[in-house]
Amino acid sequence: MGRPKSFDRDKAIEIVMHEIWQQGYEACSVKAISEKLGITRSSFYNTFGSREALFFEVLDVYFQQSPDSALANIKSGDSVIKNISAVFEAACRARTTDKHSRGCMAVNSVAELVGNHDIIGPKLEQAIQNSIKRFESLLSLAAEQGEIENDNIATKALALQNLLIGLNVLSKVVTNFDELWQPTKHTLKGLGIYTATR
Amino acid sequence: MGRPKSFDRDKAIEIVMHEIWQQGYEACSVKAISEKLGITRSSFYNTFGSREALFFEVLDVYFQQSPDSALANIKSGDSVIKNISAVFEAACRARTTDKHSRGCMAVNSVAELVGNHDIIGPKLEQAIQNSIKRFESLLSLAAEQGEIENDNIATKALALQNLLIGLNVLSKVVTNFDELWQPTKHTLKGLGIYTATR
DNA sequence: ACCGTTTTGTACACATATGTACAATATACT
DNA sequence: AGTATATTGTACATATGTGTACAAAACGGT
Numbered sequence: 001m002g003r004p005k006s007f008d009r010d011k012a013i014e015i016v017m018h019e020i021w022q023q024g025y026e027a028c029s030v031k032a033i034s035e036k037l038g039i040t041r042s043s044f045y046n047t048f049g050s051r052e053a054l055f056f057e058v059l060d061v062y063f064q065q066s067p068d069s070a071l072a073n074i075k076s077g078d079s080v081i082k083n084i085s086a087v088f089e090a091a092c093r094a095r096t097t098d099k100h101s102r103g104c105m106a107v108n109s110v111a112e113l114v115g116n117h118d119i120i121g122p123k124l125e126q127a128i129q130n131s132i133k134r135f136e137s138l139l140s141l142a143a144e145q146g147e148i149e150n151d152n153i154a155t156k157a158l159a160l161q162n163l164l165i166g167l168n169v170l171s172k173v174v175t176n177f178d179e180l181w182q183p184t185k186h187t188l189k190g191l192g193i194y195t196a197t198r
Numbered sequence: 199m200g201r202p203k204s205f206d207r208d209k210a211i212e213i214v215m216h217e218i219w220q221q222g223y224e225a226c227s228v229k230a231i232s233e234k235l236g237i238t239r240s241s242f243y244n245t246f247g248s249r250e251a252l253f254f255e256v257l258d259v260y261f262q263q264s265p266d267s268a269l270a271n272i273k274s275g276d277s278v279i280k281n282i283s284a285v286f287e288a289a290c291r292a293r294t295t296d297k298h299s300r301g302c303m304a305v306n307s308v309a310e311l312v313g314n315h316d317i318i319g320p321k322l323e324q325a326i327q328n329s330i331k332r333f334e335s336l337l338s339l340a341a342e343q344g345e346i347e348n349d350n351i352a353t354k355a356l357a358l359q360n361l362l363i364g365l366n367v368l369s370k371v372v373t374n375f376d377e378l379w380q381p382t383k384h385t386l387k388g389l390g391i392y393t394a395t396r
Numbered sequence: 397a398c399c400g401t402t403t404t405g406t407a408c409a410c411a412t413a414t415g416t417a418c419a420a421t422a423t424a425c426t
Numbered sequence: 427a428g429t430a431t432a433t434t435g436t437a438c439a440t441a442t443g444t445g446t447a448c449a450a451a452a453c454g455g456t
Contacts (some may be wrong), residue, residue, distance in 0.1 A: 002402030111309035166364025180222025200432025
């Protein structure tokens with residue numbers, strides 16, 4: 001019951017995601033977002049509560065469709081190294097396929113907001129720390145399975161995170177797939193974390 | 199002749215650099231900067247012309263004091279690999295010594311402005327491309343001098359740039375020197391581009 | 397047809413932000 | 427002392443931005 005919304009909440013989040021992806025969080029004012037969505041600020045606040053709250057929803061959607069979300073599906077028995085390699089290649093593909101070379105929304109947000117936004121900053125920090133932990137778990141599994149040596153796992157996890165962040169930013173400038181993937185692959189090989197994907 | 203300025207232009211640039219470093223370019227409005235400097239917007243425009251023009255001056259100052267500026271001083275006969283290693287270590291040191299973990303102002307600006315600002319964006323892109331070219335020249339020199347094999351020089355240059363960008367962003371979250379430098383060193387070793395600094 | 401409920405539209409009261417215009421001020425030089 | 431010159435202060439016109447408050451509108455159900 002009650003008056004129905006004049007717009008699709010989920011589609012709105014998708015649209016806002018792309019706006020923030022392109023222009024950054026602070027550049028997307030409530031006024032600008034509302035106008036983009038064709039709704040009043042009144043409806044905006046009523047629907048999303050606040051810009052911060054909306055950003056958290058956007059982040060959830062973003063993480064679900066991000067190339068590295070595939071890392072969450074790797075199971076014992078899978079070739080971890082092959083899967084990690086595939087994720088890095090997919091990331092290079094995704095970044096260089098983007099017509100506007102926007103890089104990674106999450107990494108852009110880290111650069112913009114960590115240390116500057118009291119609520120969003122820590123959330124993004126946590127996301128990075130979780131990603132590092134996930135790399136660490138995966139590398140431990142890979143070591144157990146004899147894919148790599150059980151050496152410097154924590155260091156290698158950080159190196160992978162560094163590589164992932166780097167390519168996501170570099171992709172704003174280096175927009176050709178091979179130019180992004182070759183150095184990434186080269187680095188993975190150097191770390192002993194590369195197996196060709198079939 | 200004429201009425202003298204009530205403030206030190208160079209000190210003002212330094213202050214603005216730190217403001218932009220901390221908060222990003224767009225967050226630093228002419229109004230906010232002017233108030234920070236204790237001058238009127240009138241004086242701001244009179245002195246710097248525009249916010250963009252000031253940013254270019256800030257960038258020049260920033261690049262001069264940036265850890266990787268040492269790469270410009272490497273000469274034929276020097277151990278290129280040792281010098282590159284030292285620059286990466288110095289970068290890790292600089293980023294983790296920063297009390298506020300602001301990362302690298304230039305990299306932050308790339309994330310914020312490339313693809314979004316018509317004038318500053320291309321300038322920053324150019325800076326990255328120049329850095330890549332510089333790595334390429336240095337690696338060629340290293341190959342000539344027999345420090346490394348003459349293989350995949352362009353790819354390795356891109357890998358170095360990727361690594362440098364990555365650690366500069368990662369440093370906003372990973373604030374401990376060893377946690378930043380170990381994976382960086384590990385990656386350099388994997389690339390065959392590491393020699394201990396004395 | 398009426399009622400409860402939810403969304404929408406409109407208004408208010410501010411604060412921030414930009415760029416320009418022009419008068420007031422403070423210096424150096426003659 | 428007066429003048430040229432550059433900086434500084436004040437004002438204007440306008441746009442954007444925030445958060446709240448409350449009336450108007452549009453639905454479902456009785």
